[in-house]
Amino acid sequence: MARLIRTEKEVEGRYEDVWLVVEEDALEQWPAGPGEIVGRPAQRVTGPLRARGEARYTADIRLPGMLQAAVLRSPHAYARVKKISLEPALAAPGVRAAIGPGEVEVLTDEPGFQGQAVAAVAADTYWQARAALELVEVDWGVREPLLDPDEAVRRGQLVGGPSRYERGDVDRALAEADVVVEAEYRTQTVLHNSMETHQSICEWQGDRLDVYISTQSIWGVRDEIAAALGLAPDKVRVVCEFMGGGFGSKNGANDHTFVAAELAKRTGRPVRCALTRREENLASGNRNATIQRLTAAAKSDGTLVALAGEFVNATGWSGWASSTDGPMQMLYDCENVRTTLYPAKINTPPMKAFRAPGFVEGTFGLECILDELAAKLELDPLEIRRLNYASSAADRPLSSKNLMECYRRAEPHWQRRDEVRARSEGPWQRGVGLASQVWYGGGGPPSYAWVRLGSDGHATVITALQDIGTGTATAMAQVAAEELSLPIDRVDVVLGDSARGPYAVTSAGSSTVPSMGPAVRSAAAEAARQVIEIAAQRYEQEERVLSLSDGQVVSSDGGSWPIEDVVGLLEDAQILGKGARGPNPAGMQVLTFGVQVAEVAVDVETGEIRVERVVAIHDVGRVINPLGASSQVEGGIIQGIGHTLSEDRLIDPQTGITLNQTLDAYKLPTIADVPEIVTELLDIPDEHLTNLGSKGLGEPPIVPTAAAIANAIRDATGADVRSLPISREEMLRALAEAREKEKREAPATV
Amino acid sequence: MPELRINGETHSVDVPVGRTLAETLRNDLGLTGTKIACAEGHCGACTVLLDGVPVYSCITLVHTVGEREVTTIEGLREHPLVAAFVRTDALQCGFCTPGQIVSASALVASNPDPSTDEIRHAMAGNLCRCGTDPKIEEAIATWQG
Numbered sequence: 001m002a003r004l005i006r007t008e009k010e011v012e013g014r015y016e017d018v019w020l021v022v023e024e025d026a027l028e029q030w031p032a033g034p035g036e037i038v039g040r041p042a043q044r045v046t047g048p049l050r051a052r053g054e055a056r057y058t059a060d061i062r063l064p065g066m067l068q069a070a071v072l073r074s075p076h077a078y079a080r081v082k083k084i085s086l087e088p089a090l091a092a093p094g095v096r097a098a099i100g101p102g103e104v105e106v107l108t109d110e111p112g113f114q115g116q117a118v119a120a121v122a123a124d125t126y127w128q129a130r131a132a133l134e135l136v137e138v139d140w141g142v143r144e145p146l147l148d149p150d151e152a153v154r155r156g157q158l159v160g161g162p163s164r165y166e167r168g169d170v171d172r173a174l175a176e177a178d179v180v181v182e183a184e185y186r187t188q189t190v191l192h193n194s195m196e197t198h199q200s201i202c203e204w205q206g207d208r209l210d211v212y213i214s215t216q217s218i219w220g221v222r223d224e225i226a227a228a229l230g231l232a233p234d235k236v237r238v239v240c241e242f243m244g245g246g247f248g249s250k251n252g253a254n255d256h257t258f259v260a261a262e263l264a265k266r267t268g269r270p271v272r273c274a275l276t277r278r279e280e281n282l283a284s285g286n287r288n289a290t291i292q293r294l295t296a297a298a299k300s301d302g303t304l305v306a307l308a309g310e311f312v313n314a315t316g317w318s319g320w321a322s323s324t325d326g327p328m329q330m331l332y333d334c335e336n337v338r339t340t341l342y343p344a345k346i347n348t349p350p351m352k353a354f355r356a357p358g359f360v361e362g363t364f365g366l367e368c369i370l371d372e373l374a375a376k377l378e379l380d381p382l383e384i385r386r387l388n389y390a391s392s393a394a395d396r397p398l399s400s401k402n403l404m405e406c407y408r409r410a411e412p413h414w415q416r417r418d419e420v421r422a423r424s425e426g427p428w429q430r431g432v433g434l435a436s437q438v439w440y441g442g443g444g445p446p447s448y449a450w451v452r453l454g455s456d457g458h459a460t461v462i463t464a465l466q467d468i469g470t471g472t473a474t475a476m477a478q479v480a481a482e483e484l485s486l487p488i489d490r491v492d493v494v495l496g497d498s499a500r501g502p503y504a505v506t507s508a509g510s511s512t513v514p515s516m517g518p519a520v521r522s523a524a525a526e527a528a529r530q531v532i533e534i535a536a537q538r539y540e541q542e543e544r545v546l547s548l549s550d551g552q553v554v555s556s557d558g559g560s561w562p563i564e565d566v567v568g569l570l571e572d573a574q575i576l577g578k579g580a581r582g583p584n585p586a587g588m589q590v591l592t593f594g595v596q597v598a599e600v601a602v603d604v605e606t607g608e609i610r611v612e613r614v615v616a617i618h619d620v621g622r623v624i625n626p627l628g629a630s631s632q633v634e635g636g637i638i639q640g641i642g643h644t645l646s647e648d649r650l651i652d653p654q655t656g657i658t659l660n661q662t663l664d665a666y667k668l669p670t671i672a673d674v675p676e677i678v679t680e681l682l683d684i685p686d687e688h689l690t691n692l693g694s695k696g697l698g699e700p701p702i703v704p705t706a707a708a709i710a711n712a713i714r715d716a717t718g719a720d721v722r723s724l725p726i727s728r729e730e731m732l733r734a735l736a737e738a739r740e741k742e743k744r745e746a747p748a749t750v
Numbered sequence: 751m752p753e754l755r756i757n758g759e760t761h762s763v764d765v766p767v768g769r770t771l772a773e774t775l776r777n778d779l780g781l782t783g784t785k786i787a788c789a790e791g792h793c794g795a796c797t798v799l800l801d802g803v804p805v806y807s808c809i810t811l812v813h814t815v816g817e818r819e820v821t822t823i824e825g826l827r828e829h830p831l832v833a834a835f836v837r838t839d840a841l842q843c844g845f846c847t848p849g850q851i852v853s854a855s856a857l858v859a860s861n862p863d864p865s866t867d868e869i870r871h872a873m874a875g876n877l878c879r880c881g882t883d884p885k886i887e888e889a890i891a892t893w894q895g
Contacts (some may be wrong), residue, residue, distance in 0.1 A: 047836035049849060050844030053783020053823035059845075060782035195845035195879050196786040197793055244785075244845030245879055275789040469843025469880055631839045631885055638881030663792035663877060671883040672870040 007583035012209045012324065012357075012440050012509050012591070020445045020730040022580050027525055027691040030482070032622070032684065038482040039683070041627035045474045045493060046242070046467065058199050058214040059274065066201065067096055069273040070129035071256065072119040073283060074111030077145035077347040080268045081109035081118060081138055088135035089121050097121070097266040098136075104262040106230065107708045114657050115282025115348045117255040122263040122271050125193035144654040145347035149291065149314040152344035159315045159343045165329055168336030174304035177297035179350070185294065185365035186723040187706075189314065189649040190287035190642075191280075191666055192354055196244020198284045199252075199274035199618055202260040207231070207267040209264075213257060216246040216468050217506040218498050224253045225261065230637045234499075243468045247639075248353030251470075251508055274340025278661040285352025286649060289314040290324050294366035296372075302379045304334040304388045304745045307366050312360070313731035315343040316555030319351040322358030327366045330591070331438045333390040338582035347656050353508060355639065355654035356699035359439050359704070364724060367435035367707030372720060381711065382407060382414050385436055385566040385595075399688040401620040403436065403593035409680055410434060413597040417715070422598050424716070427605040434710025435704035441620065441696035442590025442689060443514030447581040448502035449522040451480055453531065454574045457551065457564030458490045461520055465495045465504035469629035470698055472512050476520045478624055479692070483524035486563070502578075505632040510592065510696025513624060515581050518690040523579025530575045534621030535566045557750075585688040591701045596637070598708035599675075602716050604735055611641055611709055615678040621695040622685040633679040633701040648725050718742070720725025752813055756781070757825030774809035775822060779828040781868075783848045787877075794876035797849035798822045804856045825850035826855055831893050840889035841853035842880035850876045854890050862891060864890065 009018045020488050034040050049055040067665055086098040100119040101109035107117050119136055121131035137150055150483045174180060198215040215221050218238045226233040243250075260273040275284060290313050297306040310325040321343035328339055351357075374384045417432040424430045449463040451632065461480050467473045473493040479486045495501065505515035528548050535553040536543040545556040552560040567575055584590060598612040616633045623629050646667035650659040660666045685693025710721050719734035754761045756779070763778055770788075775781040775798070784807060787795035791809035798807045799821035826832065831851050834840070836854065841847040850873065857864055857872040864872065869890050 001798070023887070043836055044839060044841065046844070047831070047839075050828045050841050051832045051835045051847050053846060053848040054827075056782070057785075057845065059785065060776075062780075193879050195843065195877075197787070243843060244787075245843040247879075277790070279791075299798075413890060438842060469845075471842070587793065623785070627839050631842060631880075631882060634884050635842060635881030638883060639879075662790060663788045664790075668877055669881075669883075670874045671886060672874045674881075674883040674887075677884055 002396050005583065006588065007445065009444050010442060010584065013338045020583060022582055026582055027383060027522060029685055029687065029691055037478045037488055038624055041541050042474050042488060042583060042626065044471055057196055057242045057244050058240065059196050059213050059244065060213050061201055063201060063203060063270040066125060066270040066272055067263070067267060068126035068129050069120055069122045069259055069271050070118050070126065070133050070494045071259060071603055072133045073279065074112065074118055075114065076140060076142050077114045078143040079111055080141040081142065082141045083139040084119065087118060089132040092128065092132040092135055094124035095121055095132045096123060097263050098291050099262055101132050104258050106258045109229045113347055115279065115349055116352070117259065117283070119283065120259040120263060122267055144348060147278055147346055147348065147651065147653060147656050148246065149312045149344035149346055153312055157502045159319055159345045159346045163321060163341045165325065166338040168512065170306045170336045170338040171559065172310050173336035174295065174297050178295040178300040179368055179373065179376050180295065181376060182295045183369055183372060183722055185368060187290045187361045187364055188724050189289045190354060190647050191649050192247045192249040192285060192664065193281070193668060194245030194247060194249060197275040197280040198250065198254055198256055199272065200257040201270055201272045202257065202264040203270035204264055208235050208237065209261060210237045210239065214243050214250060214308045215240050216250045216466060216508055218464055218466050220251055220501055220506055221253045222498050225257065228258065229261065229743040237499040239497045240466045242285040243466055246468045247355050247507060248357060251506060252352060255283065264368065265605065267601065274670050277663060279484060281661040282658055282667065283350055284713045286349060287354035287357065287360070288319070288351035290318060290361045292324065294365050295738045296369045298373055298377060300377065302384050302387045306336040307334050308338045311339065311341045313343045314348065315349040316345060316346060316348045324358045324362040327362040327438055330393060331366060331390065331436060332388040341717065342485050348651060355636070358379065359482050359703050360714060363437065364706045364710070365701050367704060368710050368722065371711045374643040375714070381434060382410065391698055393591065396538040396587060396589045397405050399585050399588045399590045400686040401593055402682050402684055405601060405682055406595045406617045406619055407594060409617045410595045410597055410615065414513050427603045428601045429604055429716040430599065430601045431712045431716025432597060432599050433708050433713070435707035435711060437590050437596070437618065437700050439510065439700050439703055441510035441514065442584055443505065443511035444584050445581040446503060447505045447515040447519045448517065449519040449579045450502060450522045450578040451527045452574045452652040453527045453567050455564060455568040455570055455572065457562065457567060458492065459484055460494055460582065462501045462502045463504045463516065464498045464501035464506055465516055468496060468507045470632060471509065471625060472516070473622040474628055475513050475519065476516060479520045480524040483521050484528055486551055486726045498516055502699050510699045513694065514689065517692045517694055519579045519581040521579065521691050525577070525578045526579060527575050527577030530577065531566050535561060538566065538569060548739065553636065554620065560683050575688050577749050582690055588688060590622050590679050590689055590695065592618065594694050594700050596704045596708040598712045600709055600712040600716055602713055602731065604717055607731035609645055609713065609726060609731060611675045613676045614705065614708070616701055617680045618697070618700050618701060619684065620697045621684045621689060622693040623670040623681050624694060629681055629697055632681045634677050636701025638669055638674055640702045641673065642653065643724060644706040644722060645707045645725055671716070752814060756820040757822060760867050763812065763859045767813050769812050771798065771810040771815060774812045775807060781822055785845050785848060787845060791880045792852065795846045795849040797852045797876065799852060802856060802859060804853045815844060823852055826851060829855055830895065831855055831858065831889065834889040834893040837861055838889040838892065840882050840885035846876060846878045850878065850886055857890065858893055871875055877883050
């Protein structure tokens with residue numbers, strides 16, 4: 001029977017009460033350690049389709065009669081459309097429709113950033129649509145853009161109120177501290193650059209709208225479009241079977257989807273709207289730049305007594321305040337903490353979530369200033385972290401925390417320090433640094449799954465979830481196979497279609513596996529229970545003596561029957577198990593933790609930096625697929641190396657125009673930039689967290705990488721780098737500053 | 751009307767001058783295994799072979815292909831590299847993967863036992879935003895099983 005309960009739902013630290021239907025009693029967690037399938041390396045179930053070029057991404061969908069759209073985007077950072085004429089475009093070859101400001105809400109006549117959508121055209125071919133855009137006549141009134149986030153804060157121009165947090169008495173603690181360090185850190189704007197750009201195809205079927213979209217959130221897109229167009233939610237069907245990366249940027253419908261829906265309505269044809277790479281790097285979001293003015297204070301024994309930070313997020317024309325202040329509030333046991341966060345509204349493209357938004361930036365500042373403090377106190381950086389270990393969150397108990405064990409596992413890597421430094425030679429100075437990680441990742445309800453078991457003894461997991469490349473489908477297959485005692489090649493996973501499966505969670509916030517895994521397990525358990533009930537009746541056994549093992553129903557008296565014989569009684573019909581994600585532990589906070597140790601070499605003459613080795617030790621509860629998990633960790637670290645050393649979205653400070661919109665000018669890491677990466681996952685199930693004990697892993701590995709590298713650079717050279725990316729210019733500036741400081745502090749000689 | 755030799759078959763394609771090979775493969779011939787991620791020759795997702803040499807098909811005009819044999823991922827589906835990429839988990843979202851495998855196939859054809867440096871040199875023109883690079887290196891280093 002369906003049981004309705006009231007429970008807490010947490011998304012990246014924000015709690016709300018929700019109603020939840022739970023359909024059966026909770027299952028006991030599996031014992032710690034690998035099972036038959038869960039906890040053992042599994043090849044990606046979609047691997048062959050993707051590797052053979054058979055997977056059909058949104059980019060590959062071609063519907064009969066499909067038109068192509070192109071969007072006219074503002075060439076100015078801040079402007080007003082005084083007059084616009086679509087007529088010449090409508091008369092161009094192949095053009096079927098054109099829309100301008102106000103004809104759909106996402107098209108504006110007052111763009112606030114370069115790249116904001118103003119008009120759109122649908123034509124028989126993409127190049128016809130692009131050519132027609134050139135004919136649209138616009139009379140622009142160009143305005144003076146505001147590009148300096150500090151100036152926006154001074155003017156009170158914010159996208160939301162400043163958020164303030166204080167515990168204890170920071171001013172008193174600072175006055176009484178033995179050592180105080182103050183420093184300003186800066187992080188740059190980083191572009192997601194998913195390989196598949198944002199794109200959608202919209203097709204109306206009467207009053208129903210089919211949306212094929214590259215998305216991380218099938219249900220979020222459904223609800224957003226339904227609300228905007230005044231449709232009942234299930235009149236909108238959202239499909240995303242294969243998806244070419246998102247990293248946080250694809251949680252919404254975005255302008256291109258609304259443009260495609262409107263043009264499809266006007267033409268009666270399916271319409272595709274796909275961003276070019278250059279549009280992607282203007283209009284699809286970014287990790288916003290930050291300025292962090294931080295203070296850390298300690299007693300002479302290293303006990304932290306105060307942490308304070310003023311954080312300015314260069315949010316852009318719209319967006320939300322990602323939690324740059326979060327790590328400072330959460331990572332250490334410090335009685336006195338004060339943070340202020342200003343989300344500045346400026347004439348740059350809006351931010352979107354990007355893999356641990358806010359925490360990547362905030363961890364860079366916090367974990368660097370902690371090492372600056374340790375250097376001043378002449379304390380070992382690993383020791384100061386242990387000394388100030390927070391055994392619970394500030395306001396509620398943690399469901400589990402094994403960061404101290406991560407530190408213990410980091411020791412042998414940290415102890416390589418002397419040997420690494422000793423390999424310094426000529427201009428190449430070597431050093432080791434570390435940084436800790438805290439992030440969310442507990443997932444939560446609601447999330448649902450079905451498991452269908454056919455008479456051939458094959459199971460199908462059905463849920464309207466998207467696999468954004470993280471290996472979700474594989475993890476779900478493993479969980480179902482483990483519960484059903486089937487080999488994994490007898491479990492299929494069908495996902496990616498809001499009309500063909502139950503509600504599933506958004507793939508964001510490291511929540512997919514911890515939200516969906518328990519739902520899939522409970523669905524599989526429900527199917528397994530039915531198999532046993534049927535077998536008990538057919539073979540005249542008591543249910544309590546029957547269990548599933550190795551594809552068989554086995555009896556404690558030695559009898560056994562293949563599952564396909566039992567389900568085969570139903571002929572073409574199937575058993576259907578339904579499962580729901582249960583609630584998170586009431587009153588507790590679920591967090592992920594970890595530590596990374598980086599080894600670097602710095603050429604002190606040229607400022608060149610090479611990352612030579614990164615060790616990642618994370619605690620994310622039970623690990624479902626160690627192979628896929630190691631890939632996730634490597635990917636996070638490589639993206640981290642990108643924003644630490646080379647990636648930087650550049651804006652012309654006069655006009656607000658983005659100068660590097662291409663993958664040539666915007667420097668992603670290549671295979672030649674990748675260091676040795678060592679992954680260690682503790683694999684300790686969180687005993688309080690659902691029937692799996694698994695937390696999410698998508699985001700934790702990118703969080704501490706930049707700070708670990710910057711701290712390794714300090715270890716190698718004595719220089720305090722405080723700005724990302726650590727370009728050669730920044731490296732040489734920090735080296736010169738370190739030399740000046742050394743001169744000033746050296747005893748006078750005669 | 752140019753004739754193209756693709757994966758051992760001959761195709762007549764009636765497309766205007768100026769069309770790229772990538773667009774022709776994907777839009778005119780339905781060979782969507784070749785991906786377009788930047789459309790301006792920067793990322794390698796669209797890599798195909800012309801007479802065994804990897805090229806970016808998004809900046810190769812179809813009328814310049816001539817007699818050369820075009821090999822796309824559809825022609826390499828049984829190549830041992832495909833199994834090696836799956837075995838080593840050398841793909842995440844998979845959008846760059848066909849291009850990676852096409853590039854790697856050219857490398858191992860001329861150099862069946864490439865060193866780490868040779869792999870990195872040959873593959874640096876294929877970007878992977880998911881960061882599967884260590885696994886790609888492993889897949890190519892162990893492609894023969």
